[in-house]
Amino acid sequence: MSETALQPDPRRWKALIFIGLAQLMVVLDATVVNIALPSAQADLGISDANRQWVITAYALAFGGLLLFGGRIADLWGRRRTFIVGLVGFAAASALGGAAANTAMLLGSRALQGVFGALLAPAALSLLAVMFTEAKERAKAFGIYGAIAGGGGAIGLILGGLLTEYLNWRWTFFVNIPFAVVAALGAVLVIREPAEGRNRNRLDIPGVLLVTTGLVSLVYGFTRAETDGWTSGITLGLFVASAVLLAAFVLVESKVKAPLLPLRVILDRNRGGAYLSLGMAVIGMFGLFLFLTYYLQKVLDYSPVLTGVAFLPMVAGMITGSTQIGARLMTRVAPRYLMAPGFLVASAGLLILTQIKVDSSYPALILPGLILMGLGMGTAFMPAMSLATHGVQPRDAGVASAMVNTSQQVGGAIGTALLATIANSAATAYAKAHQVGPTSPKLAQAQTMVHSFSTAIWWSFGILVLASAIAGILINTGHQGGHTVAEGATEDNAVPVLVH
The missing domain is CATH 1.20.1250.20 (MFS general substrate transporter like domains)
Known part of the structure; x- marks a missing residue:
């Protein structure tokens, strides 16, 4: 060259x-x-x-x-x-x-x-x-x-x-x-670079199996939210998804030019990045979904003001990503950014579990959003880089697609799972508080807040789990120096010249 x-x-x-x-x-x-x-x-x-x-x-x-x-x-x-x-x-x-x-x-x-x-x-x-x-x-x-x-x-x-x-x-x-x-x-x-292309024939069976499998999975979680987790169609979609995705893995292990080379996801560090990212997105969806409803339905914020209320989290994400993650990524191993980052974000959610009907935005919601943003920004950046770091150039597209797939599936799971948890919590709370002098409007607001708080508690636990996954599975060194070839170790790393 x-x-x-x-x-x-x-x-x-x-x-x-x-x-x-x-x-x-x-x-x-x-x-x-x-x-x-x-x-x-x-x-x-x-x-x-x-x-x-x-x-x-x-x-x-x-x-x-x-x-x-x-x-x-x-x-x-x-x-x-x-x-x-x-x-x-x-x-x-x-x-x-x-x-x-x-x-x-x-x-x-x-x-x-x-x-x-x-x-x-x-x-x-x-x-x-x-x-x-x-x-x-x-x-x-x-x-x-x-x-x-x-x-x-x-x-x-x-x-x-x-x-x-x-x-x-x-x-x-x-x-x-x-x-x-x-x-x-x-x-x-x-x-x-032209040399990074993968010109092998398209794996049509793999495309059909993974597409139908993922559609069944995402749709299964969507139906779970509306029909319940034990309904026939929900269970049928989950079973179909499991069978189709298992068949996909089997096909990918046999064909000459697989759609998703298993080496991409079986790498311990890359797999850990995909899994922890997916878990973190479930937690984020909990925040967006329920805090948006809380601000509009309980605190009577307008749609515009609700959006503005999230700005401190955006500022925290930008700061965490560009000023913490980017500055430390070449000096610190990814797990020492990702695991603490997800924990800081979970601390933000822990604060937000304390919402009440009349909570103060500056005193409670603002610090929760800032911590959530800082933690997520610090963790997301090294996670996204690690998910494509050291991959062979011809696999860059599918490795990148797996980042998006883990986030998309995480979002679908998060929406359905947390909505179901919130609905169940609201039903139980309403039954337990039927008698009393409380006005109907206040009772409805209290029920809503209890359901949102319960769902955010689950989001908190899921983010703690994402932190544990990142800390346990990811064991690579920092991403400084050269790009490492697929399958190379830190001791025998080979530069990959993609330009």
Whole structure:
């Protein structure tokens, strides 16, 4: 390989701007539409039974196709997949904003999920192969981690502003300028090394098995929230998912060119990163879901003010990611950032379990949000870098897709599990407090707060578990120095020259 081939692309920092913009768009979309959903439902006459499909259609397509999207990025090229994903996401968003009926809106959400599944792993894998020098990689992943972590809260603010001052359709249309700018930037400045491509034939049986398996899993948790954990359809979906995913693992161990090479997930450190990230996202969903309801339904915050209330958490995430995680990643082993980071975040949740009907935002909610943000920002950044660190360039797409898959499945589990826990807690509390002089409105608020507090207690426990997983499973050294080849140890590390 020539000396010039080893030189990093001087445009990579400009490229990071456009990769970050695309990631922000995908993360925003997860929460910005939630805020607009009541308005869209009223405008289009969406039934209560179909309302959940506005969220579920996106989650199923996105979660089910992520590994396929990652493999397409390795096959077609990450830059090309990135651009196709952006253009498709913009077109699907335009369709959603112009929706005239329920079917059109649901179809657009499914299409957003399809193109998001191309876009998200392509973006992360571009980052993984463009930034290989340790200190630069730390800075790049610090910025990316801050966007990935804080984007959801920014989506709450943006969704509130657009819904309150324009209308719900702009929560879709807002994606178009993001996508156009990111696509133009990708055409002009993003380059990727040609030698990192995986040109093997596509593993069609693997694609079918993992897609149907993940769709069954995500949909199973969605149905559990509405129908209960022991309903026939919920249990049937979980059994189908287990069988399909077990068959997928079997196929991947036998075929010559697997969709997901098992070496990617069987690596102890990478597997630990995927697992702890998934657990942490369950905890985060608990915070977003129940604190949003608490602020609006109990404290009577407007949608805009609710979004603004989350800003300190975003600031904490940016600080934790860029000032703590990025600065220490090249000097400190990942588990010494991830395990304490998740514990600090859990301490924030522990504070928030103490919410009451009349809790003070500055005295209680603010410190909880700041700790949550600082902890998550510190832990997410090294976790995302570790999940793609040392992977062979030809596997960068699927390794990146696994990061997104663990988060997406974690989000689906978190939403269903914690909503079920909250509903059960509310029912039990209401039965136990039927008699008394309390006004109906106050009784309803107290029931709500008890259910939210109970769910946040579970989120706290799940984050403590994420910290334990990171501390026990992850044993690699810091990510300084050269990039390590797949399967190499710290003692016999071999540089991987991807530029």
